[in-house]
Amino acid sequence: MIDRIPILRIRDLLLVSIQADLHDILVEQLQSDILKELERKSARGLVLDISALNILDTYTARAFVHTAQMARLMGTRTIVSGMTPAIAMTLTEMGFSAGGFETALDLESALTALSTQDADED
């Protein structure tokens, strides 16, 4: 099992593409790596792309909510992109409220949303 998920920086955006089968230690590691990276250099947006995942349980979903909240406090907007219909249905039926993080259909929409924000601010 891998023990770290890489965080890519593209200008002022952080991009995390989650390809691995997530487990709790990996999720915690990712959360702390993201915060360290934001502390090192601020970012306007953070995209967590989960299109390769076929399971997202409530623990991990809550961890994403917490990550988004912490990033928000550090001035960064978080978007979770690429959730499969199967995960969306499962989380919803389980009673998990997805209000805790912003979502986008795919990576491209997430990046578009973050760059539109740019235009709005100008």
Add this chain to the structure above:
Amino acid sequence: MLGSRIDSDIPPKLVAALEANVSVPPRLRQEIMSLSLQNREQIENLAASIVRHISLFAGTENILPILTKLDQATSGVLSLVPRDDKMRVDNEASLVLARRAAITLAAKLGFGPVERTKVATAVSELARNIVMYAKVGEIRLSVVTNAKIGLAIEARDNGPGIPDIDKVLSGGFRSKTGLGMGLRGVKNIAQEFTVQSAPGQGTRVRAVFYLNMR
């Protein structure tokens, strides 16, 4: 898997064995012929397609006998016959393995992608509760064949137990770590759900998911 290439004679043997029992439409034939042992997801999808095809055209009661013949014809390379599974859960790695085992078994029972995700998510929640609260326990996956085909997940541990299980399930209790959310969630997505737990007596959860044939 293990990076080994599939013998090129396996797909034709599989098609022939399947054809001896039910007619094989071109799409399924193509799916079998393009089989690659490297790709776990492809194998799971194929297993699910075959089971659904057999149950639609030969009847649910013929699924196991036909799958057995298919395994015999292909020397068990794909192990299509669904088998009960039991695993010890005591850390992160075992949680991931339990989840994968659940997806594989669900596929062998013909579950589609959404149902597979639900089953695996349920295993993930139950296995996590074991690791977090009891440290060690067991997950059993078993095939249910009464009127309908189903997959039963049983999670057992001899941990501290849950003091007020009704309150946890009704949502009146929220732990910082999310125990309540996970159990309630599993109850919401499973077709059958029972839990036995008391302080000092460990916890046993049983959740059953049935195959939805449309």
